[in-house]
Every structure is written in C-alpha cells, then in structure tokens.
Amino acid sequence: MEISNHDHNEKPNTEPNINFMRSTTAKIIMVGVLTLVLLIPLQYVKNLIEERSQSQKKTEEGITRQWGDNVFIYGPVIKVPYQTSSSIEYAYLFPEKLAADADVQSESRRQSMYEASIFNAKVKFAGNFGTPDLSKAAILPENLQWERATILMNTNGLKSIRGAVAVNFNGTKYTMEPVANEYTADSLISLETKPINLSAARSGKMPFSMDVTYSGTKRLGIAPIGKITETKMTSNWHSPKFSGYILPEKQSVSDNGFSATWKISQLNRPFAQQHLGKLPNLKGYSFYVDLLIPVDEYQQNMRASKYGFLVIGLTFLIFFLIQSISKISIHIFQYTMIGLALVMFYTLLISITEHSSFMAAYLIAGISVVAMITLYSISILKDRKFPMFIGASLSALYTFIYVIIQLENYALLAGSIGLFLILGAVMYFSRKIDWSK
Structure with a gap:
C-alpha cells in the first residue's frame, strides 16, 4: 500500500516535464x-x-614578381644643378606640353586554379619644354650650371621595363640609364641621361619624344606634369577601372576593350612647373587605369x-x-x-x-x-x-x-x-x- 502511494505521489511531478518537452x-x-x-x-x-582568397592574392603576388609590378610613369623632367653657398642643389623643370599615347595589350595569366591580369604597354611620349624662367626661384643666373643639365624619368620599378630607354631631345638621341638619386620622390627610381649642354638651347622651345615599353600587372598610372597634358590609352581589356586624381575626359568600354582620353591643364592640379631641391611625390595627383579580373568569385x-x-x-x-x-x-x-x-x-x-x-x-x-x-x-x-x-x-x-x-x-x-x-x-x-x- 505504501509503494502504491509513493507511485501516486511521483506522477504529478514528472507529467509537467513531459508536457513541456x-x-x-x-x-x-x-x-x-x-x-x-x-x-x-x-x-x-x-x-x-x-x-x-588569400591563396589567390599570393598567386597574384607571385605572377607580379615574375612578370612585373604595377606601372607608374613620371617624366620626362629637365634637371639643372645650381651652386648654393654650401653645396650643389638641383632645379627641376616640367614640360610645357606633354602628350602620351599608351597601347596596352592585356591577358589573363593563370597559375593552378588562380589568375591575374598582366599587360604589355607601349607608351609614346612627345612634347616640348618652354624657355626656362627661374627668376622667381631666388637663384642667381650665374649659379645655374646649364652645361651639366640632364633629362630624367622616374618610375616605380625597373623590372617592368622592356628594352632600352632613350629620349630624343632637340633632335639628338640620348640613352637613359638608372641612377641612384637621393632627390627622387618616394619609392621611385630615376632613369637619367648624361649631361646635356643647354646653355644655348634653353632660349626657345625644346621638343622631345620618348618611347617606353613596360610589362606589368593590374595598374598603369601616369603623372600629368605638363602645363598641358594630353593622354590617350587604348587596350583590349574589357574590365577597366579608371581612378586617380582626375578621371578621363572621354571613355569607351566594350567587350573588345576600352579607349580613354585625358586632357589636364596646369590649373587642374595643385603643383607648379618648377621645383627646387627634391621632386614632389605626385602619385596622389596622377591618373590610373586598373585592369580588373571581371568577377571576384x-x-x-x-x-x-x-x-x-x-x-x-x-x-x-x-x-x-x-x-x-x-x-x-x-x-x-x-x-x-x-x-x-x-x-x-x-x-x-x-x-x-x-x-x-x-x-x-x-x-x-x-x-x-x-x-x-x-x-x-x-x-x-x-x-x-x-x-x-x-x-x-x-x-x-x-x-x-x-x-x-x-x-x-x-x-x-x-x-x-x-x-x-x-x-x-x-x-x-x-x-x-x-x-x-
């Protein structure tokens, strides 16, 4: 009878738990x-x-090391030494007119399951330098060493350049060689000619032309250093991204490629045509084209x-x-x-x-x-x-x-x-x- 009562007492305690579950x-x-x-x-x-995704990025970096880096071009620039009371300093003169024509042939390069965009770019520069006027620079004319002037071009890396680089200046061809230059803008390397005597030529317009061939990955950028800079870029790549300080004036993109043109005046950017001591870093005032992989899967x-x-x-x-x-x-x-x-x-x-x-x-x-x-x-x-x-x-x-x-x-x-x-x-x-x- 006690066992029966015990069972009867336990039943009300377990039933609510079962119902809740x-x-x-x-x-x-x-x-x-x-x-x-x-x-x-x-x-x-x-x-x-x-x-x-990180493996994809490492593959892109590997292709970049083998083929060439992003490309940035800054030049040509006339470099004129001058004497100060204690040392030799340099004055840098930008072109009066700079025209660039870039033909960029691109393709997708695969490694294993991953891919990156690479390109070969043929860039043709032409233009002229005007009569230099350094009267506002507080430099005595007799201290300027025009007979030791050179022409230089800055770039972000030499590995991307294919073939020799030479500039045709005032009808004469000058080969450009890499130099160690403490006056170069950050992370850029200079290509420079041997001294050119500008004592007589500097009184008028000085025309120039220069061709450079690059192999690179993803990005091509140009610094608009001319008083008037006109650039045309064409490519077979169908997924460009235009960026930088100034966007193209005209652009056309199709499945067969793209074309874009820039026309930039001195008034459109916040730097002068002449600089003393050190070239400025103009990456922030340049224009770029990124060759994007169409879909980041x-x-x-x-x-x-x-x-x-x-x-x-x-x-x-x-x-x-x-x-x-x-x-x-x-x-x-x-x-x-x-x-x-x-x-x-x-x-x-x-x-x-x-x-x-x-x-x-x-x-x-x-x-x-x-x-x-x-x-x-x-x-x-x-x-x-x-x-x-x-x-x-x-x-x-x-x-x-x-x-x-x-x-x-x-x-x-x-x-x-x-x-x-x-x-x-x-x-x-x-x-x-x-x-x-």
Missing part, C-alpha cells in the same frame, strides 16, 4: 539553439573561403556565406510551421541533418567555383541541396504536398539571394523588400497556430 515553446527553443550551433560549421566555411562566395544564417533560420521556420500546422512530429536529429545539408551548399559552392564560373557553381550547388532536402522531407512528412512546397520555397530563397549578390547599388533595397515580404508570409501562415500548447 512536447510543447511548442520547447520545440522553438531546441530549433533556435540548433540554428546557433550550426553557425559554428558555417564560420569554418567562411574561414575556408578567406583562406582560398571569392568575394561573391563570401557574400553568399553571409546569408547562411538567414537561409538556415528561414528553412527551419518553414519546417516548424509545417510541423505545427500538420501536427507531424519532426525530430531534432532531422532538423540537424537538414541544417548540415544547408551548410554543405557553401562548401559545394566554393569548390565548384574554383573550377567553373560562380553562376554555374551556384546553380549546381543549389539544385543539389534543394533536391536532397526535398527528397529527405518526403520521408519525414510522409506526403508530397509539403515537400514540394519546401522545394519551391528553397528555390525561391536561393534565387533571391543570388539576385542580391549580383546587385551592387540596389542590394540593400532589394534585400529589405524581400525580407519584408518573407516576414509578411510568415505572419500570414502562422496566424492560426495555437501557441498555448
């Missing part, structure tokens, strides 16, 4: 915790994408993975609503399998992207995961109506995310509208659920 609240908590747990493998996927993979939490949360929400409406029981283990399948989408995406395009990889990975979850949900839900709805919902969700990834200017607007519509749909389908159970 079967309640809607408990199921919501478990699904929520599982969603947070799945952020751990999702973070590992993001780390994998970042690691592969690792960046798109990273953007896709950032929506992983949204995909997992909405998918679990769909299953939970179906479970609540249809009274079909879905075990937490089955939720786990569905969540892992959703995480696998991103590993499939990054691995297939490295051997194909992002669009093809997204399509293959999306179809594979949607098909897997749809077939798995047939066995869970014992019906074809709900699994077909799940398949359609996942297809719409992945399509929605792909559209957002492709958009740039309207990504936030499209994402906000889409999430608003999703919230409205959830509110509509959950309005008749009895949350008291």
Whole structure:
C-alpha cells in the first residue's frame, strides 16, 4: 500500500516535464539553439573561403614578381644643378606640353586554379619644354650650371621595363640609364641621361619624344606634369577601372576593350612647373587605369556565406510551421541533418567555383541541396504536398539571394523588400497556430 502511494505521489511531478518537452515553446527553443550551433560549421566555411582568397592574392603576388609590378610613369623632367653657398642643389623643370599615347595589350595569366591580369604597354611620349624662367626661384643666373643639365624619368620599378630607354631631345638621341638619386620622390627610381649642354638651347622651345615599353600587372598610372597634358590609352581589356586624381575626359568600354582620353591643364592640379631641391611625390595627383579580373568569385562566395544564417533560420521556420500546422512530429536529429545539408551548399559552392564560373557553381550547388532536402522531407512528412512546397520555397530563397549578390547599388533595397515580404508570409501562415500548447 505504501509503494502504491509513493507511485501516486511521483506522477504529478514528472507529467509537467513531459508536457513541456512536447510543447511548442520547447520545440522553438531546441530549433533556435540548433540554428546557433550550426553557425559554428558555417564560420569554418567562411574561414575556408578567406583562406582560398588569400591563396589567390599570393598567386597574384607571385605572377607580379615574375612578370612585373604595377606601372607608374613620371617624366620626362629637365634637371639643372645650381651652386648654393654650401653645396650643389638641383632645379627641376616640367614640360610645357606633354602628350602620351599608351597601347596596352592585356591577358589573363593563370597559375593552378588562380589568375591575374598582366599587360604589355607601349607608351609614346612627345612634347616640348618652354624657355626656362627661374627668376622667381631666388637663384642667381650665374649659379645655374646649364652645361651639366640632364633629362630624367622616374618610375616605380625597373623590372617592368622592356628594352632600352632613350629620349630624343632637340633632335639628338640620348640613352637613359638608372641612377641612384637621393632627390627622387618616394619609392621611385630615376632613369637619367648624361649631361646635356643647354646653355644655348634653353632660349626657345625644346621638343622631345620618348618611347617606353613596360610589362606589368593590374595598374598603369601616369603623372600629368605638363602645363598641358594630353593622354590617350587604348587596350583590349574589357574590365577597366579608371581612378586617380582626375578621371578621363572621354571613355569607351566594350567587350573588345576600352579607349580613354585625358586632357589636364596646369590649373587642374595643385603643383607648379618648377621645383627646387627634391621632386614632389605626385602619385596622389596622377591618373590610373586598373585592369580588373571581371568577377571576384571569392568575394561573391563570401557574400553568399553571409546569408547562411538567414537561409538556415528561414528553412527551419518553414519546417516548424509545417510541423505545427500538420501536427507531424519532426525530430531534432532531422532538423540537424537538414541544417548540415544547408551548410554543405557553401562548401559545394566554393569548390565548384574554383573550377567553373560562380553562376554555374551556384546553380549546381543549389539544385543539389534543394533536391536532397526535398527528397529527405518526403520521408519525414510522409506526403508530397509539403515537400514540394519546401522545394519551391528553397528555390525561391536561393534565387533571391543570388539576385542580391549580383546587385551592387540596389542590394540593400532589394534585400529589405524581400525580407519584408518573407516576414509578411510568415505572419500570414502562422496566424492560426495555437501557441498555448
């Protein structure tokens, strides 16, 4: 009789616990915790994408070391020594007119699964120097050593130059050689002629022409040092990015390449035509063209993975609503399998992207995961109506995310509208659920 009373006393204590574990609240908590747990493998996927992206950058750096660096051109400039009370200093004179014509032939160079853009650029310079006037520089005319003047050109690296460099000045050809020059602007190297006697020639216009051939990667930049600088650049590369202090006056981009022209006056930039002591660093006042790889697929993979939490949360929400409406029981283990399948989408995406395009990889990975979850949900839900709805919902969700990834200017607007519509749909389908159970 005592044993019977003991059993009778224990029953009221265990029943509420059993009821709570079967309640809607408990199921919501478990699904929520599982969603947070799945952020751990999702973070590992993001780390994998970042690691592969770093491998891409290292490959680009390797190609850069072998082929040539970004190219920056600064010249030609007349360099005139003058005597001070204690030492020899230098005056630098910029051209009155500078015209540059650059023909840039580009291609994509691959190493293993990665690629970088390389180019060969033939740059032709022409123009003239005007009559020098250093009267405002507080230099006595007798201290200027015109007979020891030279012509120099600055660049960011000699490895990129192909062949000899010579300048045709006043009808005479002068070879340019690399020199150690403490007066050169930061991180630039000088090519300089031997002394040219300008004692007689400096009284009039001094024409010049110069051809330089470069091999480089990604970027070509030119300093607009002429009182009037006119530049034309043509290329077979179809994905340029124009940047720098001044954008092109005209530009045309097509699948066959691009052309761009710049016309820059002395009034358009904040530096003078003459400098004493040291050449200024003009990289910040120059114009550039970057030859971009059309699509940064690792960046798109990273953007896709950032929506992983949204995909997992909405998918679990769909299953939970179906479970609540249809009274079909879905075990937490089955939720786990569905969540892992959703995480696998991103590993499939990054691995297939490295051997194909992002669009093809997204399509293959999306179809594979949607098909897997749809077939798995047939066995869970014992019906074809709900699994077909799940398949359609996942297809719409992945399509929605792909559209957002492709958009740039309207990504936030499209994402906000889409999430608003999703919230409205959830509110509509959950309005008749009895949350008291």
